[in-house]
Amino acid sequence: MINEAILLESRTLREGVAERTDVLDRVKALSLLPDGMHVTTAMVAVYFQVGVKAIESLVLDHREELEASGYRVLTGAQLTSFKEVCQIPSRSRALALYARRTVLNVAMLLRDSEVARQVRTYLLDMEYVARTQPVDNSVHSPLSDPLTDLDDRIDQRITHILGKAVVPMFNALIETSGDHRKELISLRDDVQRVKRKLCLHHARLQRLEAPREDRPLAGVMAAMDAMSGFEFEDHVATLLRRDGCTDVVVRGGHGDRGVDITGRTADGRSLVVQCKRLSPFQSITSPDVQKFLGSAKVLHKAEIALYVATCSFTREALLIAAEGGVTAVHRGLLEAWSAGTELPVL
Incomplete structure (x- = not known):
């Protein structure tokens, strides 16, 4: 498996995974400008939870590589036209724009950001799985696994029963019980913890397994x-x-x-x-x-x-x-x- 440190140092490796921009939204949703294609420096900084100066410094150090991945600065007539299309009220004479590939490129270069580290980890994990996954030549729908779908339905059914039947039942018992009130409250809390864990598990599966076509780009x-x-x-x-x-x-x-x-x-x-x-x-x-x-x-x-x-x-x-x-x-x-x-x- 590719080491994160090597990815930070090797432009060749970064270029090899430059198309995996879907990992950005899987780690944290990336909001785009109204054109649906670009973000500004401030938006990149918000995504990675760093200051604008950190992004500007990164661009200064790696401008050639970032330009190859879609970074550009608009001025003059191009800037005026873009502001009109996207309804941007800024009076700045220049506007730096980052494509989704550029944002992924920033994630592979930005060291002091927990979000960037998560993007790199997720990216490397997905690449490892893709490279080591055995070829399946059996005939079945690529979007549906009967066993996975069954497990998913069972998890949701259990969550529904716990929330709609079991927890209310404990609430009723607690109200009418005297001697065993503490034990019932403890049991109810355990049931609620199980329910929350099932919900978290289901949410993670949805984020990891949902096909990109079913999710909005931004x-x-x-x-x-x-x-x-x-x-x-x-x-x-x-x-x-x-x-x-x-x-x-x-x-x-x-x-x-x-x-x-x-x-x-x-x-x-x-x-x-x-x-x-x-x-x-x-x-x-x-x-x-x-x-x-x-x-x-x-x-x-x-x-x-x-x-x-x-x-x-x-x-x-x-x-x-x-x-x-x-x-x-x-x-x-x-x-x-x-x-x-x-x-x-x-």
Whole structure:
């Protein structure tokens, strides 16, 4: 198997796997510009969770290689035309653009990024599997394995039964039991842990095994970035219902008393949600969280409060959320939730 250190040093090896851009979305969804083909320096920095200067420095050191993989800088008439097509309000006289191949190239060069390291690891694992996989000459559908499909259906069925029947049964027993209350609570917690593990297992299988043709090029987050505010609220409501929440109502801004969605968790706790569909480069600030905290805990007296956003939270906002009992569902957590991972608080 190719060593990660060798990949960092060998341009020949990097060029050999340059077409495997699908690993970018498998590790973390890459949002693209409206042209569906490019990202800016700032977007690359957000994807790899590093500063813009780190990306600019990398380009300076490896410009020839990156240009070969699709990097270019627009100026003049080309820049004006591109801004009009993509509706970019920037007043800059130059705009650096990265193709998906270029972003993968950056991942194979960027040393001080955990996301880049994950991309390299995933890329090398896939290459190893592809090189060592025995040839199967049997006649069967390449998209379906009966045994895998059966296991998948069994896992989903077990998850459904645990969430809809077993956990509610334990809740009822706990309410009426006296002597064995602690034992029943412990058993219920064990059942919920098994259910969460099954959901995580199913989500990982979907991400690893889903054919590329069935997934949007820019990933699940790009699809959410293209939604309107109302569409995003409906999407979050769908996720809540998927995870067993009941009485889920989208308030839609009419008499919502500071929240967008109300409902109850599978075990009956009251739930309120604030939804913010913002640019990935924006952040939820501490005043935003404080305002929602007052509505959620004072006006609605909610037991569970979710602040769901398509962007990040500032450090202060995260601290206030943690202190006030608000679950901050940031862009990365939202991506995992949308892909099938349950929120532990639910």
